[in-house]
Amino acid sequence: MTVRSYREALHDALRTELRRDESVFLLGEEIGRFEGSYKITAGLLDEFGPKRVRDTPIAEEGFTGAAVGAAMLGLRPVVEIMTINFSLLALDQIVNHAAKVYGMFGGQARVPMVIRTPGGGGQQLGATHSQNVELYYAFVPGMKVVAPSDPADAKALLLAAIRDDDPVLVLENLALYNTRGEVPDHDEPAPIGTARITRTGTDITLVAYSRMAAVALQVAERLAETDGIDAEVVDLRSLRPLDRDTVVASVRKTNCAVVLEDDWLTYGIGAEVAATISDGAFDWLDAPVRRVAMAEVPLPYAKPLETAALPSADDAIAAVRQTLDAVARRR
Amino acid sequence: MPTSTSAPRRRRRPPTNPAADDAQLLAFYRQMVLVRRFEERAARAYTEARIGGYCHLNLGEEATVAGLAAALDPTDYLFATYREHGYALARGIAPERVMAELYGRTDGVSGGWGGSMHMFDADTRFMGGYGIVGGQVPLATGAALAIEYRGGGEAVVCLLGDGTTNIGAFHESLNLAALWHLPIVYVIVNNGLGMGTTVEQASAEPELHRRAAAYRMDSARVDGNDPTAVYDAVRTALAGARAGRPYLLETVSGRLKGHSVVDPAKYRSRAEAAALAAADPVAAYAVRLHGAGLLTDELIAEIDADATATVAAAADFAEHSPHPDVSTLFDHTYATPVPNDARRLPGEPLFPVPANGVPA
Ligand SMILES: Cc1ncc(C[n+]2csc(CCOP(=O)(O)OP(=O)(O)O)c2C)c(N)n1
Numbered sequence: 154m155t156v157r158s159y160r161e162a163l164h165d166a167l168r169t170e171l172r173r174d175e176s177v178f179l180l181g182e183e184i185g186r187f188e189g190s191y192k193i194t195a196g197l198l199d200e201f202g203p204k205r206v207r208d209t210p211i212a213e214e215g216f217t218g219a220a221v222g223a224a225m226l227g228l229r230p231v232v233e234i235m236t237i238n239f240s241l242l243a244l245d246q247i248v249n250h251a252a253k254v255y256g257m258f259g260g261q262a263r264v265p266m267v268i269r270t271p272g273g274g275g276q277q278l279g280a281t282h283s284q285n286v287e288l289y290y291a292f293v294p295g296m297k298v299v300a301p302s303d304p305a306d307a308k309a310l311l312l313a314a315i316r317d318d319d320p321v322l323v324l325e326n327l328a329l330y331n332t333r334g335e336v337p338d339h340d341e342p343a344p345i346g347t348a349r350i351t352r353t354g355t356d357i358t359l360v361a362y363s364r365m366a367a368v369a370l371q372v373a374e375r376l377a378e379t380d381g382i383d384a385e386v387v388d389l390r391s392l393r394p395l396d397r398d399t400v401v402a403s404v405r406k407t408n409c410a411v412v413l414e415d416d417w418l419t420y421g422i423g424a425e426v427a428a429t430i431s432d433g434a435f436d437w438l439d440a441p442v443r444r445v446a447m448a449e450v451p452l453p454y455a456k457p458l459e460t461a462a463l464p465s466a467d468d469a470i471a472a473v474r475q476t477l478d479a480v481a482r483r484r
Numbered sequence: 485m486p487t488s489t490s491a492p493r494r495r496r497r498p499p500t501n502p503a504a505d506d507a508q509l510l511a512f513y514r515q516m517v518l519v520r521r522f523e524e525r526a527a528r529a530y531t532e533a534r535i536g537g538y539c540h541l542n543l544g545e546e547a548t549v550a551g552l553a554a555a556l557d558p559t560d561y562l563f564a565t566y567r568e569h570g571y572a573l574a575r576g577i578a579p580e581r582v583m584a585e586l587y588g589r590t591d592g593v594s595g596g597w598g599g600s601m602h603m604f605d606a607d608t609r610f611m612g613g614y615g616i617v618g619g620q621v622p623l624a625t626g627a628a629l630a631i632e633y634r635g636g637g638e639a640v641v642c643l644l645g646d647g648t649t650n651i652g653a654f655h656e657s658l659n660l661a662a663l664w665h666l667p668i669v670y671v672i673v674n675n676g677l678g679m680g681t682t683v684e685q686a687s688a689e690p691e692l693h694r695r696a697a698a699y700r701m702d703s704a705r706v707d708g709n710d711p712t713a714v715y716d717a718v719r720t721a722l723a724g725a726r727a728g729r730p731y732l733l734e735t736v737s738g739r740l741k742g743h744s745v746v747d748p749a750k751y752r753s754r755a756e757a758a759a760l761a762a763a764d765p766v767a768a769y770a771v772r773l774h775g776a777g778l779l780t781d782e783l784i785a786e787i788d789a790d791a792t793a794t795v796a797a798a799a800d801f802a803e804h805s806p807h808p809d810v811s812t813l814f815d816h817t818y819a820t821p822v823p824n825d826a827r828r829l830p831g832e833p834l835f836p837v838p839a840n841g842v843p844a
């Protein structure tokens with residue numbers, strides 16, 4: 154084990170795969186000479202050269218589509234899209250081609266590509282630069298979407314994504330890049346499609362992914378200290394496929410749940426989780442499943458408005474307390 | 485149709501008396517100095533954490549700002565990029581309101597909702613800065629369509645960066661404009677870089693104005709460090725646009741600092757940075773006007789003091805303008821009120837359970 158930042162863990166995974174497999178190459182805006190907008194690819198151009206670390210013009214639709222095509226011939230492109238907001242320019246190529254080629258041609262062609270892209274608000278970047286639209290991709294059969302919340306998973310899931318024969322979108326998060334944690338020294342990929350219990354508990358289940366899964370852990374620790382509440386945290390880490398069994402098993406044990414998400418509430422990822430709990434743990438539930446999500450507005454620039462619109466640890470704590478109050482009244 | 489670097493059908497500026505011309509030359513200088521001081525003040529406020537988010541400055545672009553803005557009629561529309569503070573000022577928006585937007589306050593041009601990248605002002609027909617690269621280009625094309633549709637004499641000027649010419653929407657828009665004979669001038673502000681990538685590294689045709697040839701559109705490249713050259717070129721382009729011939733103009737200038745305030749621009753060599761500083765358009769223009777006898781040392785100092793005072797007042801105003809109240813968070817989701825709009829803060833439940841626990 155070595156303590157690494159989320160940023161370094163992603164970098165390590167890219168470097169490992171570039172060294173291991175000649176067919177892996179990186180492309181994206183400013184990833185080479187500029188070393189990446191968020192410096193994930195720092196040093197890789199020097200080490201692997203411009204053939205393997207390819208700077209692109211600002212042309213998301215073009216280079217993402219080109220990655221699909223290169224993958225169809227067996228290369229393993231890893232595309233960096235500067236933030237998930239700009240992936241919308243490539244939405245067509247991702248949804249209509251990356252996710253379709255395998256099925257539409259009867260399984261004859263594979264698309265072993267990766268799209269790495271960070272989401273996240275909270276940096277006062279305004280309405281178009283603060284969105285969490287991972288749902289758009291998690292909605293689409295044929296896509297795989299993973300959302301690591303700590304450095305160990307960042308490395309292990311990116312390794313898995315690059316080795317996978319399907320298009321995988323790796324959702325990173327601006328607020329997580331500097332977070333640190335223990336990362337195994339080996340290069341074992343994590344299984345895509347499985348959730349992880351990051352804290353065991355008996356009183357309530359917190360379900361989250363990406364940044365909010367890290368927040369959920371902090372919330373659980375605070376609640377243990379202040380309220381003596383023993384929360385279990387389920388880190389989804391894979392949004393498609395979704396590991397419903399792990400979520401349901403946890404709620405069958407705790408009998409209540411709060412879902413934390415950075416995206417919008419209506420039709421969001423949390424809605425799918427809540428529906429899953431309703432399907433799989435209805436008879437075990439002692440309170441409605443609460444969701445804590447971003448306010449449904451184009452995110453304003455002004456700090457007080459932005460802060461109010463984004464889900465916080467305090468919002469989560471309030472939701473947990475209210476849920477447990479409802480449980481107590483029922484029992 | 486070949487591109488018209490040689491500018492064959494340039495419309496002569498209406499004959500004006502020399503005094504008025506001198507006034508315009510001085511007005512360019514005042515404008516350039518105001519933009520320079522404003523941007524320096526913005527950079528300072530950013531490092532003092534009074535401004536957040538991304539903050540892209542027009543440092544090095546002042547001559548283009550001044551020449552372009554002066555060439556527009558008041559009824560023309562301007563679409564900008566996220567690098568738009570200077571254009572907002574030059575379009576006539578009060579510096580107080582531009583600065584207040586940077587501070588995210590209620591008196592800001594966008595009420596604190598947009599920030600540095602998203603200024604908008606209907607009164608001056610400043611149709612917005614846009615943070616998505618290329619996002620403004622189809623919108624500006626549509627605005628030109630609206631003018632043509634209604635039959636008006638106005639035109640649209642759409643700013644974009646050199647790097648933005650590689651976005652698909654740029655090409656789609658130029659084709660539409662040419663096909664529909666729209667009254668629009670696309671202005672590529674070529675500052676040599678898109679973040680850290682040079683024009684040559686990103687564009688297979690680095691003479692960007694030549695891209696117009698693919699759409700049989702008139703085009704030209706002009707020295708963006710010379711406000712008079714920019715002014716003349718924009719007037720020429722607008723004359724064509726108003727007659728239904730859209731135009732692609734490329735202005736060439738430098739970006740004196742990083743891509744945004746937080747970018748140390750380490751990818752640029754010392755020599756490059758020094759060369760840029762030596763070609764500083766504000767200083768060069770001052771020398772030129774000085775040589776022509778239009779500027780004296782006293783006047784230079786006076787103009788500078790004026791700009792500094794204006795900018796200080798703007799910062800003071802911004803500092804004292806109120807923050808938007810959280811109760812206004814849901815005010816701008818829909819223009820037409822609609823039942824069941826989700827007006828809920830993150831911690832609020834969909835269906836609140838009453839305190840006594842008994843469902844209603
Ligand atoms: C669609 C999209 N992709 C990427 C970005 C990130 N980005 C912001 S500015 C920029 C460079 C733009 O360069 P240029 O068009 O030359 O304008 P300049 O910043 O030099 O004024 C990039 C890549 C973005 N905002 N939108």
Ligand SMILES: [Mg+2]
Pocket residue numbers: 645646647673674675676677678679
């Ligand atoms: Mg540029």
